[in-house]
Amino acid sequence: MRAEPPPLAGGPPGPDALGPLLDTVLDALRAGAEERGGPLPAGGPEAVARRVGALGTALPETGTGSHEALTTIVRALAAGAADPAHPLCAAHLHTPPLALAAAADLAASALNPSMDSWDQAPAASALEAQVTAALATEVYPDAAAPDALVTTGGTESNQLALLLARERLGPIRTVVGANAHHSFRRAAWLLGLPEPVVVPTPSGTLDPAALHEALTTLTGPVVVAVTAGTTDEGLIDPIPDLADVCAAHDAELHIDAAYGGPLLFSRTHRPLLDGLTRARTVTIDLHKLGWQPAAAGLLAVREAADLTALGHTADYLNADDDTEAGLPDLLGRSLRTTRRPDVLKTAVTLRALGRTGLGTLVDACMDRARDLADLVEKAPTLDLRARPTLTTVLFRPSGADDGTVAAIRRTLLAEGRAVLGRAEADGRLWLKATLLNPHATPGDLAQLITLVEGSAQR
DSSP: OOOOOOOOSSSTTHHHHHHHHHHHHHHHHHHHHHHHOSSSOTTHHHHHHHHHHTTOOSSOSSOOOHHHHHHHHHHHHHHTOOOTTSTTBOSSSOOOOOHHHHHHHHHHHHHOOOTTSGGGOHHHHHHHHHHHHHHHHHHOTTOSBOEEEEESSHHHHHHHHHHHHHHHHSSOEEEEETTSOTHHHHHHHHTTOOOOEEEOOTTSSOOHHHHHHHHHTOOSOEEEEEEBSOTTTOOBOOHHHHHHHHHHTTOEEEEEOTTTGGGGGOTTTGGGGTTGGGSSEEEEETTSTTOOOSOOEEEEESBGGGGGGGOOOOHHHHOHHHHHTTOOOOGGGOSOSSOOOTHHHHHHHHHHHHHHHHHHHHHHHHHHHHHHHHHHHHOTTEEEOOOOSSSEEEEEETTOOHHHHHHHHHHHHHHTSOBOEEEEETTEEEEEEEOOOTTOOHHHHHHHHHHHHHHHTO
């Protein structure tokens, strides 16, 4: 007799099937976090690999059942996680997601709309149009017809920006600062464009005079990529002055605000993005200073007509007669075909918190960065690279060589006590704290300083 297939997540019976499974998952998450006991597992890569290997074969001949599989694997994943919700996990632009956003993501998984044709995602496609229009207007409040696409993050957004420019202008040259994200080099390679022209940024930001000099030597269509929130230091290029240089040379401006873009929600810090509207395209990630589970990227465009270059037809998804009859065409909304309704978690977050609530979270993390900088400045054994612009703080033990700085970071990782990043500036290696946890306290930051000082003295 053939066994009944496992229950599905959707449909009227779906919630009843999910209920006990969610209880199992939540119990496993809690148990794994308690087992880990800190921001990441102790022992380093070999110890983690051994624990995962101890789970046994990934494809047994006979299954173990839903409860056992969820309990075992989710607990192991949680026990072996680098948990961005822990206040001492502060290495990367790796945000702790809001609980409400994670809950919304569950609904997206259960309903499983596929955002490549309207008949697979009727409400989700309408919701995406509503949310992207609102966010595009946030970026371009004075534009007549802005729009935005949902992406997997900054890498896809930056690639799309260059693709749209190439389709509109023909073969283009790309100019970036040495502080720019690596995705521009990758995008140029994927699009068959010349290697980007890289302008040195010895001060950490792109200098308008240096950009002017670089543009003077170039001919043909040029796209300049300016950064609002560098990965290593969280710095913002001088947008208004750089926009003036681009206008003088008839160069198109793209702004990579993957990190800094959510400052738009903050009344206090929004002025740091003055000049953003002068860009033809803008990259923003809400899985950084937006507290969304990955992925939650966005590419905003000042003119919706620019997106027509992405148009593509597949008869089984967007046949001409269906489109003429009024069924929305979704294929031109992404380079991907099948894609999740990642907009759902963002829609829930925007509705629940509003601009003010999100701005408060941004401000809290900005405050924590300044708190950490204050602590470093007061510590006689530590050096601060500079006062933070966003939520990134670089510091290092006074007089330490680069090998010692790297070893401190690896020691804290191996012991499972803290997760710090690394960045090079001024020809030296620095410890990097990227503060994205609005629940972190000054006491947590003081503990981080104590751990670093203790490791430096060993």
